[in-house]
Amino acid sequence: MAGTKGLEGIVATESSISSIIDDQLTYVGYSIDDLAENSSFEEVIFLLWNKRLPKQDELESLKKEIAQEMELPKAVIDHLKSYDLKTVHPMAALRTAVSMLGLYDEESDVMEEAANHRKAVRLQAKMPTIVTAFARIRQGEEPVAPRKDLGFAENFLYMLNGKEAESIEVEAINKALVLHADHELNASTFTSRVCVATLSDIYSGITSAIGALKGPLHGGANERVMKMLTEIGEPDKAVDIIKEKLANKEKIMGMGHRVYRKGDPRAKHLKKMSAHLTELTGQSKWYDMSVKIEEYMKEEKGLPANVDFYSASVYHSLGIDHDLFTPIFAVSRVSGWLAHILEQYENNRLIRPRAEYVGPTGQQYEPIEKR
Numbered sequence: 456m457a458g459t460k461g462l463e464g465i466v467a468t469e470s471s472i473s474s475i476i477d478d479q480l481t482y483v484g485y486s487i488d489d490l491a492e493n494s495s496f497e498e499v500i501f502l503l504w505n506k507r508l509p510k511q512d513e514l515e516s517l518k519k520e521i522a523q524e525m526e527l528p529k530a531v532i533d534h535l536k537s538y539d540l541k542t543v544h545p546m547a548a549l550r551t552a553v554s555m556l557g558l559y560d561e562e563s564d565v566m567e568e569a570a571n572h573r574k575a576v577r578l579q580a581k582m583p584t585i586v587t588a589f590a591r592i593r594q595g596e597e598p599v600a601p602r603k604d605l606g607f608a609e610n611f612l613y614m615l616n617g618k619e620a621e622s623i624e625v626e627a628i629n630k631a632l633v634l635h636a637d638h639e640l641n642a643s644t645f646t647s648r649v650c651v652a653t654l655s656d657i658y659s660g661i662t663s664a665i666g667a668l669k670g671p672l673h674g675g676a677n678e679r680v681m682k683m684l685t686e687i688g689e690p691d692k693a694v695d696i697i698k699e700k701l702a703n704k705e706k707i708m709g710m711g712h713r714v715y716r717k718g719d720p721r722a723k724h725l726k727k728m729s730a731h732l733t734e735l736t737g738q739s740k741w742y743d744m745s746v747k748i749e750e751y752m753k754e755e756k757g758l759p760a761n762v763d764f765y766s767a768s769v770y771h772s773l774g775i776d777h778d779l780f781t782p783i784f785a786v787s788r789v790s791g792w793l794a795h796i797l798e799q800y801e802n803n804r805l806i807r808p809r810a811e812y813v814g815p816t817g818q819q820y821e822p823i824e825k826r
């Protein structure tokens with residue numbers, strides 16, 4: 456019984472939500488390029504959950520359902536206010552708050568399809584409210600209540616900044632949300648499926664997925680990309696510092712991917728946005744530095760940029776705190792986690808692989824006083 460470290464190349468389930476074939480990403484068969492250029496995030500949510508694009512009235516009713524569910528139970532806001540948010544990472548706060556939401560949902564453990572759909576809407580709707588409430592509370596401000604007349608991306612920025620966003624900001628966030636929504640059997644999605652395959656509830660599935668996304672080898676990389684860019688400081692220093700990091704056997708954040716070999720098809724969209732937004736805000740150095748790193752890594756290590764790389768300079772240009780980058784990823788990816796959870800429930804079997812035992816055998820038990 457030989458194992459494959461990290462389950463590389465193992466097909467662990469069938470799915471008809473998203474696919475990566477020859478470095479091309481599709482959601483339900485639609486190219487990510489078309490969706491990034493043309494879709495609203497709400498349209499993508501509908502696509503992932505229903506496996507078809509919505510008609511106009513269906514899209515409007517999903518938007519309405521989400522708008523109606525965005526507010527948080529007062530207890531969750533009070534809880535966020537009750538601890539020292541300056542020392543808490545927002546992904547940890549999000550993980551805890553989502554788990555808490557389950558305590559205030561009477562349907563938490565109701566496993567019927569319609570109830571699961573209602574819970575999916577509630578989670579999708581409430582995640583941006585949690586992230587933005589966290590951001591406001593730690594600045595000593597009151598959370599801004601969601602508005603029913605705004606779309607998802609617009610509402611997110613409105614709750615974050617307390618004022619209506621410019622259309623270019625809304626477009627950027629909408630595109631980032633579309634690009635991050637789903638990605639086949641990545642680590643956090645797999646985590647959510649393993650969790651609910653025990654027939655545990657949706658809140659448990661999403662809480663565990665947030666925990667998996669938080670790590671620096673996965674969604675947590677985007678925050679660390681910005682940390683690295685800040686440390687480098689100037690484009691001219693980029694290559695030398697990257698060489699030094701590689702010599703110290705450090706991983707370069709935002710580079711490499713388990714599945715993509717030639718390149719991550721999402722990165723080019725984020726790269727284009729980064730070029731545009733950094734120029735508009737007079738901060739082109741972040742883009743220039745990123746390009747130098749990307750080119751060096753491609754040439755020297757054959758490693759392409761992944762989705763996390765250029766998203767860092769995009770979010771930075773929008774004035775977003777760096778530790779909110781991964782929570783924004785979660786606000787988008789929850790749509791994919793929910794699609795996978797619903798798909799898992801539809802055709803469930805417990806997920807339980809084996810481990811090859813490589814430890815000692817035949818040991819003799821000795822009483823504690825004799826050890």
Ligand SMILES: CC(=O)SCCNC(=O)CCNC(=O)[C@H](O)C(C)(C)COP(=O)(O)OP(=O)(O)OC[C@H]1O[C@@H](n2cnc3c(N)ncnc32)[C@H](O)[C@@H]1OP(=O)(O)O
Nearest residue numbers: 671672673674676705706707708709710711712713761763
């Ligand atoms: C949304 C997402 O989750 S996208 C991924 C986000 N994560 C990151 O950006 C973190 C940096 N990247 C990495 O750590 C990796 O490329 C991963 C985790 C994404 C993929 O990991 P794996 O498929 O397990 O590749 P693994 O870590 O085994 O790397 C293979 C080889 O490439 C090297 N390598 C891979 N990525 C990097 C990197 N970013 N920087 C430097 N070297 C790297 C490894 O050191 C290893 O070299 P070796 O064979 O000489 O030991």
Ligand SMILES: O=C([O-])CC(=O)C(=O)O
Nearest residue numbers: 637638640641642713762
């Ligand atoms: O698929 C992966 O391993 C990681 C990734 O790019 C994602 O989750 O978007």
